[in-house]
Amino acid sequence: xxxxxxxxxxxxxxxxxxxxxxxxxxxxxxxxxxxxxxxxxxxxxxxxxxxxxxxxxxxxxxxxxxxxxxxxxxxxxxxxxxxxxxxxxxxxxxxxxxxxxxxxxxxxxxxxxxxxxxxxxxxxxxxxxxxxxxxxxxxxxxxxxxxxxxxxxxxxxxxxxxxxxxxxxxxxxxxxxxxxxxxx
Amino acid sequence: xxxxxxxxxxxxxxxxxxxxxxxxxxxxxxxxxxxxxxxxxxxxxxxxxxxxxxxxxxxxxxxxxxxxxxxxxxxxxxxxxxxxxxxxxxxxxxxxxxxxxxxxxxxxxxxxxxxxxxxxxxxxxxxxxxxxxxxxxxxxxxxxxxxxxxxxxxxxxxxxxxxxxxxxxxxxxxxxxxxxxxxx
Numbered sequence: 001x002x003x004x005x006x007x008x009x010x011x012x013x014x015x016x017x018x019x020x021x022x023x024x025x026x027x028x029x030x031x032x033x034x035x036x037x038x039x040x041x042x043x044x045x046x047x048x049x050x051x052x053x054x055x056x057x058x059x060x061x062x063x064x065x066x067x068x069x070x071x072x073x074x075x076x077x078x079x080x081x082x083x084x085x086x087x088x089x090x091x092x093x094x095x096x097x098x099x100x101x102x103x104x105x106x107x108x109x110x111x112x113x114x115x116x117x118x119x120x121x122x123x124x125x126x127x128x129x130x131x132x133x134x135x136x137x138x139x140x141x142x143x144x145x146x147x148x149x150x151x152x153x154x155x156x157x158x159x160x161x162x163x164x165x166x167x168x169x170x171x172x173x174x175x176x177x178x179x180x181x182x183x184x
Numbered sequence: 185x186x187x188x189x190x191x192x193x194x195x196x197x198x199x200x201x202x203x204x205x206x207x208x209x210x211x212x213x214x215x216x217x218x219x220x221x222x223x224x225x226x227x228x229x230x231x232x233x234x235x236x237x238x239x240x241x242x243x244x245x246x247x248x249x250x251x252x253x254x255x256x257x258x259x260x261x262x263x264x265x266x267x268x269x270x271x272x273x274x275x276x277x278x279x280x281x282x283x284x285x286x287x288x289x290x291x292x293x294x295x296x297x298x299x300x301x302x303x304x305x306x307x308x309x310x311x312x313x314x315x316x317x318x319x320x321x322x323x324x325x326x327x328x329x330x331x332x333x334x335x336x337x338x339x340x341x342x343x344x345x346x347x348x349x350x351x352x353x354x355x356x357x358x359x360x361x362x363x364x365x366x367x368x
Contacts, residue, residue, distance in 0.1 A: 013347070019224050020344035020352045021205010040203050043227035045239050045321060053237075055229050079358075086363035133317065137229060137325075155352070160204035160344075162357065163197070165364045168204045168339070171355025173346065174263075179270035180349045 003119060009149040011050040014124050017076050017149070018052060019044050022158035023085055023167065025075040026054070027106070029114045030065035034106055036098040036117065037062040038089030040161040042074075047184070050144040051129055058138050061093035066140065070128040071112040074144070075120035079157040079169055086165070111146045121156040122149040187303060193333035195234040198308050201260055201333070202236055203228050206342035207269055207351065209259040210238070211290070213298045214249035218290055220282040220301065221246040222273030224345040226258075231368070234328040235313055242322050245277035250324065254312040255296040258326070259304035263341040263353055270349070295330045305340040306333040 018024070023040045041055035052074065056063050066072045077085050084102045091098070099106045099115075106115035109125045116123040126142035133139035150156070159167040177183055202208070207224045225239035236258065240247050250256045261269050268286045275282070283290045283299075290299035293309045300307040310326035317323035334340070343351040361367055 016347045019205070020346055021203070021227075041227050041229065043205075043225050043237070043239065045225065045323070053227070055227065082358060082360055083363060086360040090363055090365045130320075136314075136316075139229070141321075157355075159358070160354075162204055163200045163368060165361030165367050166357055166359050168342075168357050169355040170344075171341075171353045173350055173352055174266060174343070175350050176266055176270040177349030179267060179274055181274045183349045184347060 003121070004151045006123065006148040006150050009122070009147040011144045011147045012048045014050055014144045014147045015044045015047065017122050018042065018074070020158065020170065021160050022076060022170070023161045025077050025085065025088060025117055025120060026056070026062060027073045027075060027114050027117055028062050028065040028069065028071070030069050034099060034115050035062050035065055035093035036088050036104070037093070038085050045141060049129065051141055052126070052144060053139060053141045055137065055139050063138070067134065069113065071114050072126050072142070073109055073112065073114045073116055074124040074126055074142070075117040076122040076156065076158060077120050079159055081119060082159050082167060085159065109146070116148060122147065187305070188334045188336050190307065190332040190334050193306070193331040195328045195331045196232045198234055198328045198331045199228045199231065201306050202226065202258070204342065204354065205344050206260060207345045209261050209269065209272060209301055209304060210240070210246060211257045211259060211298050211301055212246050212249040212253065212255070214253050218283060218299050219246050219249055219277035220272050220288070221277070222269050229325060233313065235325055236310070236328060237323060237325045239321065239323050247322070251318065253297065255298050256310050256326065257293055257296065257298045257300055258308040258310055258328070259301040260306040260340065260342065261304050263343055265303060266343050266351060269343065293330070300332060306331065
């Protein structure tokens with residue numbers, strides 16, 4: 001699969017990709033091993049600092065890796081990766097080296113130890129910003145500290161989990177700026 | 185605009201509509217007045233109880249209405265409402281009666297005092313479940329206590345905010361159930 005080269009991207013604009021609600025792949029690294037999980041339960045919380053929250057169920061192998069290191073990368077997969085996204089979400093890092101199993105490329109990040117998944121359209125390096133909700137809700141608030149985004153396409157075909165093994169694929173983009181008093 | 189009649193719907197399946205990340209309209213009612221705001225920053229947090237969290241900036245007129253009453257309705261608009269969704273998000277309930285201004289129909293809910301927006305595909309009645317994050321992050325955790333969903337279409341053309349006045353419209357639905365060990 002070809003993917004246009006990723007460029008540095010303003011962290012406060014990461015929301016343009018995450019706010020529409022795509023499934024993401026969370027990569028982590030702990031004790032010499034890397035792992036990946038599929039996640040649909042996240043939302044933007046602030047522009048600057050660039051905060052995003054993720055509900056990472058404690059049953060996931062990634063949970064302790066992220067809690068202990070306080071780091072992860074949020075990677076944005078597209079339609080061409082739908083099979084892999086599904087498979088990644090249906091096996092556990094305690095049994096499978098998911099990078100090897102699914103032929104994904106772990107690329108060193110710049111700030112965190114967790115790897116970027118090179119096949120994804122965008123990769124957002126994250127550090128835990130607030131863990132106050134982790135015990136009660138498995139809820140992490142991350143700060144995106146570095147963003148890498150492919151130069152094109154401008155509107156990647158992200159996939160949005162609907163439950164029951166189905167995904168909605170990103171469709172047309174419409175512009176309603178004319179009705180906005182302040183655009184952000 | 186015609187909209188098929190809404191039916192009762194299992195609250196724990198509300199996520200099928202919210203998890204893909206659509207913009208929603210939040211309706212509230214306090215001191216005899218109803219209001220509506222547009223919101224894109226939400227995510228599912230649990231199946232049962234059916235929990236969803238919403239970042240409602242304290243600058244919104246709806247914020248105090250929801251904080252004081254502990255109630256709201258999350259309404260799911262579709263493409264035909266994109267202009268209204270934009271306009272609702274660009275004026276304030278302190279100056280405008282948004283139901284009247286935009287010709288929306290406030291229908292009584294069953295459990296909460298906040299009204300359903302009848303023109304929307306689905307309406308989820310919510311009560312505040314945990315307000316521990318409201319002071320720090322304007323972050324409400326709601327329990328969906330009653331769900332109303334139109335019988336068709338099965339896959340409504342939801343709109344997903346991207347920033348800059350643009351929305352992604354829900355596209356095709358793909359099925360990858362074959363790769364799921366446990367479907368939910």
